[in-house]
Amino acid sequence: MFAFFERLVRPYPDAIPPVPPRGLARFIWACSDGLRGHVAGMAALTALIGVFEAILFGFMGRIVDWLAEVPPAQLWAQRGDELLALAGVLVGSTVLVAAQALLKYQTLNGNFPMRLRWNFHRQMLAQSLAFFQDEFAGRVATKVMQTALAVRDVVMLLTDILVFIIIYFATMLTLVGSFDTTLLWPFGIWLLCYLAALRFFVPRLAKVGQAQADARSLMTGRITDAYTNITTVKLFSHAQRESGYARSAMHEFMGTVHQQMRMVTALELVIHGLSVGLVLGTTGSALWLWSRGEVGVGAVAAATAMALRLNGISHWIMWEMASLFENIGTVQDGLNTLTRAPTVVDRADAQPLQVPHGEVVFDHLVFGYGASKRVIDDLSLTIRPGEKIGLVGRSGAGKSTLVNLLLRFHDLADGRILVDGQDIAGVTQESLRAQVGMVTQDTSLLHRSVRDNLLYGRPDADDAAMIAAAHRAEAHEFIQGLTDPKGRSGYDAHVGERGVKLSGGQRQRIAIARVMLKDAPILLLDEATSALDSEVEAAIQDSLYRLMEGKTVVAIAHRLSTIAAMDRLVVMDAGRIVEQGTHAELLAAGGLYARLWAHQSGGFLGEE
Incomplete structure (x- = not known):
């Protein structure tokens, strides 16, 4: 009853x-x-x-x-x-x-x-x-x-x-x-x-x-x-x-x-x-x-x-x-x-995004936060399928904002972003983000098991695929030694709130393994290796290169080893693109990139 x-x-x-x-x-x-x-x-x-x-x-x-x-x-x-x-x-x-x-x-x-x-x-x-x-x-x-x-x-x-x-x-x-x-x-x-x-x-x-x-x-x-x-x-x-x-x-x-x-x-x-x-x-x-x-x-x-x-x-x-x-x-x-309505919503006729090639086009973008001045000011950029570009610029130049706009975390004031010819404003947000893998500098893990965090990248993956991704990210070895207060170990061990029980390098390697498991055609790297020491970075660098193969890549980085892997460097300043080219071409041009390079210290691009 x-x-x-x-x-x-x-x-x-x-x-x-x-x-x-x-x-x-x-x-x-x-x-x-x-x-x-x-x-x-x-x-x-x-x-x-x-x-x-x-x-x-x-x-x-x-x-x-x-x-x-x-x-x-x-x-x-x-x-x-x-x-x-x-x-x-x-x-x-x-x-x-x-x-x-x-x-x-x-x-x-x-x-x-x-x-x-x-x-x-x-x-x-x-x-x-x-x-x-x-x-x-x-x-x-x-x-x-x-x-x-x-x-x-x-x-x-x-x-x-x-x-x-x-x-x-x-x-x-x-x-x-x-x-x-x-x-x-x-x-x-x-x-x-x-x-x-x-x-x-x-x-x-x-x-x-x-x-x-x-x-x-x-x-x-x-x-x-x-x-x-x-x-x-x-x-x-x-x-x-x-x-x-x-x-x-x-x-x-x-x-x-x-x-x-x-x-x-x-x-x-x-x-x-x-x-x-x-x-x-x-x-x-x-x-x-x-x-x-x-x-x-x-x-x-x-x-x-x-x-x-x-x-x-x-x-x-x-x-x-x-x-x-x-x-x-x-x-x-x-x-x-x-009762506050979401500011970013799918259109009633939104369709799932299809990404057969991976071309990304930023077409005359204009964006600002609230009533503040423009953070992105009439920016246009075309990234060819499979091309790997590095975004370079001073802090506040708009690099992270550009990446967030590609993920449609905010709506544009003007302009449009096209992925394989499809305006991302007209596709579902979930399908857009399902086609994008991202590793950020400040990695936050869920207060769950390592397994749950890895499978967040692809929930239907089996253990073999999950462990293979951990191996590629040089994470399998330290995962095997993890334990938690409830006696769980290895991939079943819980990582604490925001992954606090792990070191910064361990959190980053799990995040990289998660994106490797997701295997999305568009890859965004925002200081992806900044939390890793030089030895670990060198160990997984080949894995990162393999991860980038066949993908359209946008990387925000100051570390030279990451920039060197890019096909093209895009230099931003005050929400605009001021220079483009290879590392050698930009140094020869003697512009903003050359000045930033001259101020480099310890393998990182300096700030003016």
């Missing part, structure tokens, strides 16, 4: 959802897609439970009247059938409660937030590189996790509070009014005062809840940032500085907590005062009516019991409302991140 209800909702739907709308109500409505029928079913059952609970007080009043009117020896003879019917209704209510609980806890409580996490996570993975450059990774992860829970809680709390309380209260007032309409006055006055108190406190709690959610995200982001960059923290002996950095965020968070708790305490006192007034008013009115013979003992008992029940419910509503608006604040905090 549990499994049946758990399977009613798919927590991992295949369809990629659209970017959610920005408005709070519209966002929550969009998040409930695929779940609304189950939420409505739970609401209907909650309403029936509310009616049932209120009617029980009416039955209780009738029982009290029977006890007052019927001699004890005659109770079962005169009222036995009605008592048994009441007992049957009570037992039968278990089915109602069970159905509501199964829908609430088995169908919705776990599946609802997991479905949202799954959708939010896929939306974040679709974001452009620039998005993550402007955000704490921990902050984004926190918003994905806590917003999913907050949306679930908002929907569930609204269903519980609004449905249960409205139906329960309406039924209860009907029953009280059936005894005598005078008894409605204490309940009516209490309701008006209660709503006024909520109207005063709830918006303030919502505002504090939003500030608290933002402060929590900032606090988590700062703490995660320190852990992610723990090597830098240790290297500069800044543990105390990082503690202070996190403490300032914690202090800001605690300020919102104190504000919230002050208002909660004030609301608690107000609600308690109203509840005391309701019990006194209801009991006094009922006793006054009884003393005049206008109501029976049962009416006094039922009305007093209802007032006492409202005392408990009012405190429950208070806490639920506080929780509701804290969660609304959390949802509002997550809106800015989770």
